[in-house]
Amino acid sequence: MKKTQRFVIIGASAAGSSAAETLRRYDPTAQITVVSDEKITYSKPLLSYYLAGKLGEEQLFFRAPDFYERLGIERIHARAVGLLPEKSTVELSDGQKLKYDKLLLATGAAPRFPKVEGIHRDGVFGLRKLEDAQGILTRLPKTKRAVVLGGGLVGLKAAEALKERGVDVTVLIDSPHALSQMLDESSARIFERIFEQNGVTIRTKAKPVAVLGTKEKIEGVQIASGEVFPCDLVVVGKGVDPSLELLEGTQIRKDYGVCVDDYLRTSVENIYAAGDVAQARDVLRGEPWINALWPCAVEQGRVAALNMLNKETIYRGSMRMNSVQFFGVPVISAGLAVLTPGPLGGHPGEHDETLEAQPVPGIYRKIFLKDETIVGFVLVGDVEAAGVLRILMERRVTIAPVKDELLELGPDLGRVLPLIIENKERFVEREFQELVHTVGV
């Protein structure tokens, strides 16, 4: 008789849940345990919607609340505090010791707080966990003015949410423009204007040096020039760093995150990693990277689980991309060419040609090319063609024959289908193969 496999997953967010679901789908009898220091499983990207009052707490579940129970998966509410690979054991904060046959590290990431005076005062929040959002909401009745540190996606979503709650918001950004890890300068300016039009103050090249106040009360944020922005609340949205505490004392190789191979295996046998903690293949950079993004985490969770089940599956790699809406205006960007070197020394990609169009006010499209292949794009206002552009970029297809029409591209895959047929060996998915076969008749 086949021995019952014991799978342990540390982390119950995107990667952890997706892995648990996959393990159960293919192994109905395995013993699956998910460990999380959070009581409930909810969607972190929805926290800004919750903060804005657009969603209630019960709407933050991305899986039914009884998801684990129904799948016969044990979910332990505790923190994993120790990892002993030689004993195949994980130690939990409640004293339990869990034995595993295969372990998945899906510990995620934690907000990066700038090392400035007063940053740990009461009233300074990240926006990563439900308790952060709840903490901010508790303070809201006493909050007239808020300062957001960081002009990235999380910072700006927090600023939008607070503004919608009637708070005066100032966003302080180190970089020369907002969204520097997502957009090029001219695209970013569009959104800086949208925030200003909606009454949010944006200050670029503003480096915070201190959070001022007393023990009980925040008074303001001081920037390098000496200027002080008075406020009652501070939200930090300056990116996240992978949570690597569990690796201490182990031989698991790490760089910025946990190093994994193309099967999402760490350097230590029977231990895998997925999600915001895993530094995995990046299809654009040519070196492993963390693209801390929901869709990547879910896919990695599934691929890691398949490999834990000995169903050998290669992880094709992620790439930098994001989709977000601010004050009703959507934007999708992908690729490296759109980046500006940020405070962390971002890795902008090279391009030798830029296609740009503003067909009607409110819609802006920009595509960056290098050697006639797409290396980045930004779509503002109308994002419908994003997926098609993204797959052409990911599969490194030469777009020369359709270049003149690329900016007009609606959601029509048809126009670029000949490119896919010509490069059909790069489009291995069953659905693409069916399409190629159909048109090839």
Place this chain on the structure above:
Amino acid sequence: MERLFCDPRRCVGCRACEIACAVEHTPSKDLFVSVLNRELGPPRRRVQTVGAQPYRVAIGGVVLSLGCHHCDPAPCVDACITGAMHKEDGQTVCDTDKCVGCWMCVMRCPYGAITPKVKAIKCDLCPDRREKVGRSRYACVEACPTEALFAGTFEEFQRVLAEPVTAVWEGRQ
């Protein structure tokens, strides 16, 4: 699982499938009433010309009607931050009550098969026609005058593609 396919040899690009799809997803399900009541949303499949200019000549002006492929695994389901986009008996379905319009699915779908219009709008395989059988099971298939649209497995569709194109009236005798 049964999915929808389009035979490019039969498709003449009339866009009847687009209209039928848009009408099917209105409260009245009637073309003229839905126009009057301004109920029409975007169609969930679209007639597309294969190829940009240089290709149109080469491939001979192929047109075909494309929509969601109900992929497995589905990139849009992976991408969804709310759990709105999910698999149900092999189908890819969006629970629009849960959709918040983040467009992660639009970014991930390589077929351009999701329309971002307040909610993520995509082919739902006509849930209101579950009781119907034959070509009237799906609004687009029923509306297709040249019977280019086909409902079935890909293996069944391959057998259709292997056959020569017969005139529609021949098939109806």
